[in-house]
Amino acid sequence: MAEMIVIRHGQASFGADNYDKLSDIGHEQSRLVGAALRQRGWEPDRIVVGSLIRQMETLNSMGFTDPEIHAGFNEYDFHNLLGARFDGAVPDVVMGDRKTHFRTLRETIFEWQDGGLPKASESWLTFTTRIEAALTSATRDGAERVLVVSSGGVIGQTVASIVGAPPKMMMTLNLQVKNTAMSKIIFAGQKRFLHEFNATPHLDSLEFAQMLTYS
Incomplete structure (x- = not known):
């Protein structure tokens, strides 16, 4: 089976005139998660990112280039x-x-x-429909390792859908997702299985514990 790692963007600029940009911490979080993937020897065959600035800045600071852009991965x-x-x-x-x-x-x-x-x-139905379309595109044939950079609400809905949770669970999951957290999904065709949720091994040491953020 193939695998998809979905990463939430780094810390954005809450309270600033333009929220849709990474903070200095967000850039460093992104650099660290990119380095963690490389230390695992994990290199993607396909890279997909939403079209929001904070998502694309995260991917750039991770050190990955040449992504497919799919607005279905944009946050509400x-x-x-x-x-x-x-x-x-x-x-x-x-x-x-x-x-x-x-x-x-x-x-x-x-x-x-x-x-x-x-x-x-945008209606709730439109939101969930476009996420499903984005996931279908990202997991199409031709890649065994897929890297996606998205946002907390999209990740929350993706996980809730995979495990068959009621709609309101999406928001509970959304508010738990840490900046640059990794969630791993195993897939085969249209079948998807959650293997890891909200992991931040790159921030788990005392050296980087102060960089753990949620917004």
């Missing part, structure tokens, strides 16, 4: 979803305070999954 647009929930007037505390932000985002995702937020640019 949390700015848009929050704007749809609050009719364009998102409270400052939601965007500025981490605890409030993620509690509110969790509630917003649940509402979205239940068919709410009709003004959102």
Whole structure:
């Protein structure tokens, strides 16, 4: 069977004018996970990345080039979803305070999954459908080792789907995924099996423990 390693992007710039860029820590996390793969002797036959800046910067800092770009691996647009929930007037505390932000985002995702937020640019069904299309493309014939760089919500939904979890489990998994964590999926055709979730061996030593981040 072939294997796919899906990596969440490095730490982005929470609270900055442009969230969609890696922080200095994010670049270093990415360098370390790239080095960890090479130390294993793991070289991908196919590389796929979403089209978001933070995803592509992660891949570049990992030291990999010439990827396929598939927007199906892009994260849901949390700015848009929050704007749809609050009719364009998102409270400052939601965007500025981490605890409030993620509690509110969790509630917003649940509402979205239940068919709410009709003004959102993307429905929950559209989100899950494009992820499935991206996974199908990434795991098509022709590669035994596939490297994907994506985001927490996509990874959470991918894992929830593989293990047959209810939709709301996606967000629980989403909020657990660490920056540059590796999740390994074994696949054969359309069959997929989860073998590893949210692993960060490159950050597990005391030397790098302070670089463990979730957003």
